[in-house]
Amino acid sequence: MRIKTLGAALLLALASAGTAAFAAPDGKPIKVGTFLSVTGPASFLGDPELKTLEHWVGKINDEGGVLGRPLELVHYDTSGNAGKARTFVKRLINSDQVDVIVGGSTTGTTMAAVPLVERSGVAMISLAGGIPIIDPVKKWVFKTPHTDRMAARKILKDMQSRGFTKVGLISGSGGFGQSGRTQTLEAASEFDIEIVADETYNNSDTDMTAQLTNIANTQGVQAVLNFGFGQGPAIVTRNYKQLGLELPFYQSHGVASEKYIELAGDAAEGVRLPAGALLVASKLDDDDPQKKVALAYKQEYENAFNESISQFGGHAYDGLMIAVEAIEAAGSADRGAIRDAIENTEGFVGVGGVFNMSPDDHMGLDLSAFRMLEIHDGTWTLID
Amino acid sequence: MFAEFLQYLFSGLTAGSTYALVALGFTIIYNASHIINFAQGEFLMIGGLGSVMLMQYGLPMPLAIVAAIVLAVLAGILIEKLAIERAATNDIVPLIIITIGASLFLRGGAQFFWGKSIHALPAFTGNTPINIAGATILPQSLWVLGIGAVVVCLLAWFFTRTLTGKAMLAVSHNPNAARLVGINPRFILMLSFALAGALGAVAGAVAAPITLTVYDVGVMLGLKGFVAAVLGGLGSPLGAVAGGLLLGIMEAFTAGYISSEYKDAVPFVIVLLVLFFMPSGLFGSRATERV
Known part of the structure; x- marks a missing residue:
């Protein structure tokens, strides 16, 4: 002692x-x-x-x-x-x-x-x-x-501003995808948006064309949102291109990294997503308060x-x-x-x-x- | 309507052909020893991730794939030499558990040396989808299907027409009798692990442009491949392919026509039913247990 x-x-x-x-x-x-x-x-x-x-x-x-x-x-x-x-x-x-x-x-x-x-x-x-x-x-x-709720609202707001009212949702079955799915379904009506298709996939799945075909064939669908994390969203994006879908395609902040563009390749062209300022730090306006930080x-x-x-x-x-x-x-x-x-x-x-x-x-x-x-x-x- | 059906079918074939290639790897080692090699998914990972990594060192793709296959063959031989053979037992269960350990080791090694990020191997012949009657399929899926077909033919030839292949079957039926007629069961076992490594790596490399590849890609694909092998009948190359394609197609049709929520549940229930009524699988030989 x-x-x-x-x-x-x-x-x-x-x-x-x-x-x-x-x-x-x-x-x-x-x-x-x-x-x-x-x-x-x-x-x-x-x-x-x-x-x-x-x-x-x-x-x-x-x-x-x-x-x-x-x-x-x-x-x-x-x-x-x-x-x-x-x-x-x-x-x-x-x-x-x-x-x-x-x-x-x-x-x-x-x-x-x-x-x-x-x-x-x-x-x-x-x-x-x-x-x-x-x-x-x-x-x-x-x-x-x-939070996922903010991401979902940001996406829905952008959809609303483009005049979309019917949206197809595809989400990963992991915690992130399912939380995003719940938030999207809860918030959609506030933005006068109806979720007309609601598909899921497993994070280890290797082909999601069946789910995307279902969404594409849904009556009146105007845009598609994918909530997921990891390789799933990259495969969904590739499948989207493979099927030749022309609808505007949204991803969540779960894919906001250079890796996503690398994995999805030219299929990622035209995809919209919400992300923090860090990802685009050098592209922010000079008077943006976050740019310097x-x-x-x-x-x-x-x-x-x-x-x-x-x-x-x-x-x-x-x-x-x-x-x-x-x-x-x-x-x-x-x-x-x-x-x-x-x-x-x-x-x-x-x-x-x-x-x-x-x-x-x-x-x-x-x-x-x-x-x-x-x-x-x-x-x-x-x-x- | 028909275009949808065709699209689900293509989706199923794409996933199913990968399962089939994994299932074939299970078949080889099972045929030589009745061991179920749970490191088969890791051979697949070495093939895909290894190719990507070697390409990052500047090797052209074909060379990188060949080198990754060699790596997987080495891994197979080492597992057999250092773990299976050292165990010095003919009891199947401990050996199967050893392969689980080997799979954890390989996954850990890949995580350590190659990192945890996800990678994509470039498609062999471009990404322009082929349009057939309103449905699309990627050229890479045809590569997987084609290579699967070639591998089945080669294996069928190997097991029925070559002395080594027949020796392998002989060892699986009765190791003692095989030894009496001059076959070295140890060599056969090592050969089967080397072959399974090569086959897994081929599957991994050819599927990597579709499935993407990461250190733990083998876990789920290995499991699906195992289910496919069991469904088709363990030990039958033709059964492995049929089981793999069937599993993939069932998944796609469930996702398309019923609900994507049940995509994994429905095929597994069907597999259980099949095994309940046909315990040795669709193409398996009837088990003849001698007392």
């Missing part, structure tokens, strides 16, 4: 000596806790998120820290497992004594942590897309990514890691920066003060959009966070 205490004291002394010697800001570090799905099936989310957090925490410390104190990132890898997420968040709150939490990567891991942060009173900014995270609003829980993030990330950016890393950037701004606005690292400051976030320009949080809106994004894009000559074109 004695030796342990001595050892711990020695370690602490060494650690503080280290901080004093190498980092400009001194004082007790402000602890940012995070639990991400860095390995496992959701690693495509957690990997860029953790890289982003680590890189920008380092950068903030190089530039003098927050309130003159250094930031310290405490991370645990949940590998997408909700049970592990619970354990790690408990550890973050009780033994690591973090001041604010940024994470987790998936809706499942986030929801597993919600009861803990609500009970202990630590603000958590989730990087997951699910609507249940912020609806109903929970006192200590916030999130940065857009998105471009800076893109360049910094690509220089640091030599790989192309993903929207998910952008959500982590927004989460961290909202937390940092809140700590600065609160003037202290008090858990309650940080929460109140996050809720008062106004006009924060992030990679994912302009955030205006309020007591009834713990995400703070509106439809302007999505840009409507059309694919032309193998690249994205802004259309609004």
